[in-house]
Amino acid sequence: MADIAHKVHVALGERAYDILIGDRLIDEAGAILAERFPGRRFGIITDENVAKAQLPRLIASMDAAGLGHSEIVLPPGESTKGWPGLQAAVEGILAARLERGDLVIALGGGVIGDLAGFAAAIARRGMDFVQMPTSLLAQVDSSVGGKTGINSPHGKNLIGAFHQPRLVLADLSTLDTLAPRQFASGYAEVVKYGLIDDEDFFFWLEEKREEIFAGGPARGEAIARCCAHKARVVIEDEKELGVRALLNLGHTFGHALEKDTGYSDRLLHGEGVSIGMVLAHGFSARLGLAPSQDAGRIAAHLKNAGLPTILGDIEGGLGSTETLMAAIAQDKKVSRGALTFILTRGIGKAFIEKGVAPEAVSAFLDEMRR
Ligand SMILES: NC(=O)c1ccc[n+]([C@@H]2O[C@H](COP(=O)([O-])OP(=O)(O)OC[C@H]3O[C@@H](n4cnc5c(N)ncnc54)[C@H](O)[C@@H]3O)[C@@H](O)[C@H]2O)c1
Ligand SMILES: O=C(O)C(=O)C[C@@H](O)[C@H](O)[C@H](O)COP(=O)(O)O
Numbered sequence: 001m002a003d004i005a006h007k008v009h010v011a012l013g014e015r016a017y018d019i020l021i022g023d024r025l026i027d028e029a030g031a032i033l034a035e036r037f038p039g040r041r042f043g044i045i046t047d048e049n050v051a052k053a054q055l056p057r058l059i060a061s062m063d064a065a066g067l068g069h070s071e072i073v074l075p076p077g078e079s080t081k082g083w084p085g086l087q088a089a090v091e092g093i094l095a096a097r098l099e100r101g102d103l104v105i106a107l108g109g110g111v112i113g114d115l116a117g118f119a120a121a122i123a124r125r126g127m128d129f130v131q132m133p134t135s136l137l138a139q140v141d142s143s144v145g146g147k148t149g150i151n152s153p154h155g156k157n158l159i160g161a162f163h164q165p166r167l168v169l170a171d172l173s174t175l176d177t178l179a180p181r182q183f184a185s186g187y188a189e190v191v192k193y194g195l196i197d198d199e200d201f202f203f204w205l206e207e208k209r210e211e212i213f214a215g216g217p218a219r220g221e222a223i224a225r226c227c228a229h230k231a232r233v234v235i236e237d238e239k240e241l242g243v244r245a246l247l248n249l250g251h252t253f254g255h256a257l258e259k260d261t262g263y264s265d266r267l268l269h270g271e272g273v274s275i276g277m278v279l280a281h282g283f284s285a286r287l288g289l290a291p292s293q294d295a296g297r298i299a300a301h302l303k304n305a306g307l308p309t310i311l312g313d314i315e316g317g318l319g320s321t322e323t324l325m326a327a328i329a330q331d332k333k334v335s336r337g338a339l340t341f342i343l344t345r346g347i348g349k350a351f352i353e354k355g356v357a358p359e360a361v362s363a364f365l366d367e368m369r370r
């Protein structure tokens with residue numbers, strides 16, 4: 001029997017859903033889906049790595065529950081989260097003759113979650129979907145909150161829709177097959193929650209980091225605390241009209257770096273966020289807003305977790321500062337041409353700053369490249 005260790009409810013009225021977190025949940029997924037979505041068929045969208053490591057378990061549990069299903073298996077990696085990947089996902093849903101009342105299952109990391117969620121949002125003008133996150137990043141962040149979409153050559157996540165899942169099933173045992181670099185990448189988003197507004201969580205992470213990486217009980221607790229944090233923010237501001245932008249800490253820089261490195265394995269999303277969070281704290285210190293020792297303490301923690309923390313850590317070099325600034329100018333938080341950044345007064349004290357001077361950002365980036 002599956003062990004549902006944590007349950008977080010995302011109270012969004014008619015779009016409300018549960019996040020179930022536990023060990024070996026995937027082996028019970030068929031029974032859970034049959035109970036919650038009787039009489040439906042399912043289109044499982046996944047990538048080749050997850051298909052090898054986890055899909056057989058999901059299929060076995062769905063077969064045991066007598067559920068009808070089809071599989072759409074895409075290439076792994078960030079480059080799949082673009083127009084051709086979206087076309088493959090949507091056409092796969094249609095080819096499988098899934099009806100509007102059937103469900104899409106996103107089995108995988110954040111790439112599959114964002115892509116399959118967006119495909120579900122637009123196929124047959126909108127289908128329900130279930131998130132089954134299998135990377136740490138997806139379990140603590142991308143499977144929750146309904147941001148779905150794909151990347152554009154113009155910038156990260158520029159095409160998409162808010163489309164909430166009907167259920168999130170996070171099986172801790174799936175993380176056993178995740179590559180260490182990918183686990184570290186997801187850990188950057190874990191740290192993010194502490195840095196936003198929960199210094200106690202950051203200090204707890206400083207104590208528990210090794211246990212979390214080793215797979216001890218702190219891992220499930222960390223994942224549940226992140227989901228509870230994100231659920232609180234999403235309930236308050238589902239469409240990012242205000243406070244939800246705090247979840248973007250480190251992302252304005254990070255997304256520009258991801259674009260600059262071609263959405264490739266040169267820089268994973270969490271790695272960009274790691275460098276971006278250190279830059280956001282460094283920039284805040286430069287503006288006299290935050291103590292500079294906080295940036296050092298954060299960088300040390302991320303570095304000990306195996307993450308890059310400075311621009312020089314990105315192999316293969318970067319484009320010019322002008323190119324990075326052009327990517328930053330495409331950020332979705334830009335309003336009437338003015339830049340918005342998530343800045344900070346220190347660990348756990350992030351805030352939204354509108355109208356940040358591009359010259360100040362550009363000068364800071366120039367300095368950080370030296
Ligand atoms: N929608 C949101 O709110 C949100 C939040 C954060 C990040 N994101 C997006 O998420 C994406 C990054 O997600 P990610 O870090 O999970 O990357 P990913 O989806 O590429 O997964 C990481 C890698 O690990 C593999 N993998 C995943 N689970 C596995 C498992 N259990 N066993 C073996 N291999 C496994 C995948 O095949 C892939 O190669 C980015 O596109 C980012 O923009 C979205
Ligand atoms: O859920 C959110 O809101 C976030 O900002 C979470 C981020 O970790 C995530 O990377 C998100 O996809 C970024 O959103 P975007 O609106 O900047 O594309």
Ligand SMILES: [Zn+2]
Nearest residue numbers: 189251269273
């Ligand atoms: Zn992110």
